[in-house]
Amino acid sequence: MKHDQDKPRLDLIPPAIIEAVGYVRTYGVKKYGENTNWEKVEPERYRAALMRHLCEYLRDPESIDKESGYPHLWHMACNIAFLCELERGKEHESKRAT
Numbered sequence: 001m002k003h004d005q006d007k008p009r010l011d012l013i014p015p016a017i018i019e020a021v022g023y024v025r026t027y028g029v030k031k032y033g034e035n036t037n038w039e040k041v042e043p044e045r046y047r048a049a050l051m052r053h054l055c056e057y058l059r060d061p062e063s064i065d066k067e068s069g070y071p072h073l074w075h076m077a078c079n080i081a082f083l084c085e086l087e088r089g090k091e092h093e094s095k096r097a098t
Contacts, residue, residue, distance in 0.1 A: 020074035021081050027068045028078075043086050050079040 029035045053072040056063050063072050 017077050020071075020077045023070055024068065024074050024078040027070065038082050039086075041082075043083055046079045046082045046086075050076055050083070053079065 025035070028038070053065070053075040056065075057072040057076065061073070064070065065072055065075055068075070
């Protein structure tokens, strides 16, 4: 018997979002270098980038980022992934403090 009923079902995540973040991350590593650079950026910068991509997406859901050539929606997914990871760290810190 396997006791995994309380674990998240990662197999339920649509592959498209995983691939989208992968493409944007690959582009980012080529552009900025080391793959951990994103951890050194303030969350506010990711929020601002998320909003810029969101505005472009809302204007035209099929729009493409001029610099990367990838959809704004993919960039939004990547920014959200970064923010989730950065906020996750804060969540774990606050749980340890209590």
